[in-house]
Amino acid sequence: MxxxxxxxxxxxxxxxxxxxxxxxxxxxxxxxxxxxxxxxxxxxxxxxxxxxxxxxxxxxxxxxxxxxxxxxxxxxxxxxxxxxxxxxxxxxxxxxxxxxxxxxxxxxxxxxLGDFENLSMELALADLQIVENRLEKLTKDKDRMGKVANPLEPPMFERFRDQLEAGKPLRDLEMNVDEEKMSSGYAFLTAxxxxxxxxxxxxxxxxxxxxxxxxxxxxxxxxxxxxxxxxxxxxxxxxxxxxxxxxxxxxxxxxxxxxxxxxxLNLISFFTVGPDECRAWPVRKGAMAPMAAGVIHSDLQRGFIRAEVTAYADLMAEGSMSAAKAANKVRLEGKAYEVQDGDILEIRFSV
Ligand SMILES: Nc1nc2c(ncn2[C@@H]2O[C@H](COP(=O)(O)OP(=O)(O)O)[C@@H](O)[C@H]2O)c(=O)[nH]1
Ligand SMILES: [Mg+2]
Known part of the structure; x- marks a missing residue:
């Protein structure tokens, strides 16, 4: 990243x-x-x-x-x-x-303020150029073949154009999954x-x-x-x-x-702890436990069984891992567990 x-x-x-x-x-x-x-x-x-x-x-x-x-x-x-x-x-x-x-x-x-606005304008104009080129190409396709390959594209790019012409960044727009997919390849600066x-x-x-x-x-x-x-x-x-x-x-x-x-970047951190190493790992916000395990090693994702999870605040409140265990603050979570920022994980796996 x-x-x-x-x-x-x-x-x-x-x-x-x-x-x-x-x-x-x-x-x-x-x-x-x-x-x-x-x-x-x-x-x-x-x-x-x-x-x-x-x-x-x-x-x-x-x-x-x-x-x-x-x-x-x-x-x-x-x-x-x-x-x-x-x-x-x-x-x-x-x-x-x-x-x-x-x-x-x-x-x-x-x-x-002037510098911020100038640069924002520069970014928006660069994106607008791409959007207009794309719309032009879509109009040509339509003239030539009577239709466009993907009918979802023209309304999306028109919406982008309106947004950028109003001097607003694309990151402001709500996009559905299709639109995210269709637009991601263009690497829009204001998105x-x-x-x-x-x-x-x-x-x-x-x-x-x-x-x-x-x-x-x-x-x-x-x-x-x-x-x-x-x-x-x-x-x-x-x-x-x-x-x-x-x-x-x-x-x-x-x-x-x-x-x-x-x-x-939409990243959160989880931790692993032990006598050799205490380490913070990056994972996408919203990722499930096996995905987080995969950040550590692909074997841990492939052979994922369960994760022992302790919230950082719980560990600090209890003062040690054994005290956290005694207080039932160490949870066993499965594949559908969404990892939270600050979770301390121990992955159980078998390959
Ligand atoms: N007074 C002051 N000078 C700064 C500050 N930040 C950077 N500078 C100075 O501004 C000049 C340009 O900095 P530089 O980091 O090369 O800017 P760049 O062109 O944006 O990469 C250098 O002489 C820096 O020491 C600041 O916060 N206050
Ligand atoms: Mg420089």
Missing amino acids: QIGIIGVKFTGKTTLFNVITGAGLPTGQGGVDPHLAVGKVPDSRLNKLTEMFNPKREIHTSVEWVDIPGFQVGVGTAGAREATRFLEHGRKVDALAQVIRCFDGGFGTADP KPMIAVFNLEEGEDAPADAMKAALDSGAEVVSLCATMEEELAELEPDEVREFLDDLGIEEPAMNLMIRASYRA
């Missing part, structure tokens, strides 16, 4: 990418190539499980991030080419994190989950108008200061703790941003 970081040039995309992945790319450069790196998904529940079970290893889930070259508005043909390139990279990822500059930083007065990341001057708030525009477009919204996150990432754990305590916050805003992105 990949998350693409998009936005206008010099908004802090690469700074964020570096903090999330540790990639160490130069910032302030406005490069032209995308960069890909893996970033772990911080989860304090896993840290607590590690404290409880004291395993040899602690393994977080991770997702892939793509630092996509910046987008520049209205700079002639070279700019148009660049804009297209950024859209191409955007199509390949599963979710988009749009970074919005709210700091000055010597780049001129920030225009968060992808979006996280709006307001990159602030330290200590300032995100502007309400831009925040509202992002929320209205169905995006998840996060505010942070990328350069402060960059400094935090260089501190020792106890220094970080002290710093956060001073601010009266539980964890770095970056963690919230990463988890919002993880949620946007």
Whole structure:
């Protein structure tokens, strides 16, 4: 699963990418190539499980991030080419994190609402182009053969066109299973989950108008200061703790941003615990127990018998696995059990 970081040039995309992945790319450069790196998904529940079970290893889930070259508005043909390139990279990822500059930083007065609207417009126009091409092709088919191959397509694409012409993203539209199937191959940009990341001057708030525009477009919204996150990432754990305590916050805003992105991918985490390893695993929200078992190993899915399931909150409330068992908090679940975020699983299987 990949998350693409998009936005206008010099908004802090690469700074964020570096903090999330540790990639160490130069910032302030406005490069032209995308960069890909893996970033772990911080989860304090896993840290607590590690404290409880004291395993040899602690393994977080991770997702892939793509630092996509910046987008520049209205700079002639070279700019148009660049804009297209950024859209191409955007199509390949599963979710988009749009970074919005709210700091000055010597780049001129920030225009968060303007930047958000411009980029949203660019995405909508790119999708509209595809929709119109498709509608044109369908009209030609109809003229030539008297009908279209799939009569469900024209009304769907007309609905898409109306939505995009109204300046609204496709992610807003209710789609049935057929429509999901028919449209998925087009990789529409405005159908992808979006996280709006307001990159602030330290200590300032995100502007309400831009925040509202992002929320209205169905995006998840996060505010942070990328350069402060960059400094935090260089501190020792106890220094970080002290710093956060001073601010009266539980964890770095970056963690919230990463988890919002993880949620946007429609992923939840379940855990496995033991003396060797405490580990978080990613699974699609709504997945049944055998599917989750398959994330660990295909044998566990093939030979799935049952899952021993303990809710994270129950385990913490009871204080140990044996206490949870004694309190009947360890349940035996079958193939039709829908795995919940934070479940601790032990799979029983036979192959
Ligand atoms: N003041 C301030 N500067 C920032 C912040 N985030 C990034 N920058 C600076 O803005 C410049 C551009 O950052 P970069 O990450 O390369 O932006 P990109 O072009 O979007 O990848 C760099 O000099 C960063 O140090 C921030 O939150 N506050
Ligand atoms: Mg960059």
